[in-house]
Amino acid sequence: MTRPARPTPSDAVAGLTAYRVPRHGAPIDLVLSGNEGVAPPRELLAGLAAADLELLRRYPSAAPLEAALAARFGLDPAQVVVTAGGDDALERTFRAFLGPGREVILPAPTFVMLPKYAQLVGATVVDVPWPGGAFPTDAVLAAVTPDTGAICVVSPNNPTGAVAAGDDLRRLAAAAPHAVLVVDLAYGEMAAVDLTPVALALPNALVFRTFSKAWGLAGARLGYALGPAELVSWVRAAGNPYAVSGPSVALGLARLAAGDADVRRYVATVRAERAALTELLREAGAEVPDSEANFVLARFPDHAAAQWLHDALAGLGIAVRLFGEEPPELCGAVRITCPGNANDLTRVLHALRSALEPGALIVEDRLALACLEGQPGWYFTTTAEGIAAARAAGAVPIGLTGPEADPPEALVAAGAARVVSGPDALEGVLPAAVRAQGLPSAPRVP
Incomplete structure (x- = not known):
């Protein structure tokens, strides 16, 4: 065997590129490309500033936040693991339940990192089309094999905003008891129906939630997984021992203690903004699937049309998410985050009209x-x-x-x-x- 002349990546990493969102060169002051929620109450920072310096000196413990979340959902703390964002919990789950010789069923398109997590652990991805509308439960069930290690349901789905139903989860869990049902509810607060209670009643399901979206703490990198204690223990074991910083844990605790009245106001705003954006984009000729997230996806006839909208909005200081020509199901697509306030919505609607009409x-x-x-x-x-x-x-x-x-x-x-x-x-x-x-x-x- 010939020894290489320099370091080379493993087979799992070869061909992968780091996550990067294309950026326009124009000055941007309204970022609607990342689906973050509106800023949380400023009092959170004041509380953090008054914290004991031991919060920074000592290795952190997420146990207090896990206990608070357990109480919120009526669970034992052993059924909760707090992670560095919801994506950390998802990646741990792929490490815990997947590997060479195992398959993961991914409705497509979906969260862009899931296929990468699968490649990193050597699992085989089985794509099932889900362009929008009802969840393709029958097609997913037809794809289940003895090698299926995980079935992913992102609801509302990113990037389309489409949702699954409780019966979809029940059918999947019953038909594939040997697979973990990955129920990603990162945008769950914005949906008409919360699937958390249904998923938590299933013996082989894990629920993934985050503080990054409706709770406005994307910069704190706080997520968590809920489910049966044994499954959660494996997710916990698959991660680093001090994954979440002490300040982030403190912010999460303070955010929960402050209540969710502002979250509910934000969700009501999002639902109205979603309707306004969908109506305008459809009138302009875009195909816009019904969304229950804090964003809408607009599909255009080709990539050039989508690229123009991305560039035109950047010219007016607004960043949106442009998808490339791959994967094919997202060619010609642009995702626009709901801004979360009336003035910014007015600005975005005018910018869309200027770009498209x-x-x-x-x-x-x-x-x-x-x-x-x-x-x-x-x-x-x-x-x-x-x-x-x-x-x-x-x-x-x-x-x-x-x-x-x-x-x-x-x-x-x-x-x-x-x-x-x-x-x-x-x-x-x-x-x-x-x-x-x-x-x-x-x-x-x-």
């Missing part, structure tokens, strides 16, 4: 830009100053190249959605009704 296409005409008066439009300019003016007016800012133009990198840094040679370069992403009016070659409002 521009009423005006203007080239280097500040007077015409001023006359937009809040109407949706695109503004083409060769200067960073013009880009800034377009952003201020709520028009999608598009940089133009040319002998007298500012450098492309300066235009993007100022906030340009794209830098192109002329308006005709964007003809392919214009709505048909606007394209019929003709593209401007001189300053004008059509």
Whole structure:
């Protein structure tokens, strides 16, 4: 056997890349790409500032938070394990229950890290399509074999927002008693029905929840798994002994003690915002599956159309999640997090109209830009100053190249959605009704 000349990755890691969300170069001040909830009460930080320094000096214990969560769900503390985010609990579960020769059934598309966790432990992924709508229980059951080690149900599903029902979980658990049922409820607070009680009544199910979404503590990295004590003990054993920091445990305890009134207000806001975003996107021609999460997924005819929406919103200071051309079921898709407040929702709805239904296409005409008066439009300019003016007016800012133009990198840094040679370069992403009016070659409002 030939010895390699340098270190090489294991077979499990070879071909994997680190998780990374594509970022636009324009300045962003409204991030709607990560599905975080709104900020928690500021009093949480004040309480942390007054904490004893032993909280930092000593290795942490998650036992107090596990006890508090056990009381909240009516469980024994042995049925709860607190982890560094819900994804830590999921990865531990894959290590505990999967490996070479075992299969995991994943409805697709779903949480992007699950196939990676499977690859890292050498398990075989069995995909079952779930583009939206009802959970594909019959198809999942048809995929169960003696080698099935886990069946994953993410509900509401990320990135579609589709949900499973209690009967789906019962059927899956009964038909595959040899497999662990992974019930990921990271977005469960936003759903119409909480599946936690159903899942906790099943002998082979684990429930995964998080403080990152509705509770607004994504930066604290706090998640947890609930279930039968024996299953939880294996998940606990598969992780590091001090995975969650002392400050994060203290924040979690304080967050629970403060109650969930603000969480319930946030959920009510999300449900209204979901409806508004869905209605506008469908009217603009996107395919939007019904969502019960704090986001909506918009599918467009091709990747170029989705890329344009991502770039146009970035030009207006808004980051959304663009999916690549792989996997195929997400090609042409953009996910938009509900902003969680009325002012930001108004801004997002206007930005979507400007990107997808521009009423005006203007080239280097500040007077015409001023006359937009809040109407949706695109503004083409060769200067960073013009880009800034377009952003201020709520028009999608598009940089133009040319002998007298500012450098492309300066235009993007100022906030340009794209830098192109002329308006005709964007003809392919214009709505048909606007394209019929003709593209401007001189300053004008059509």
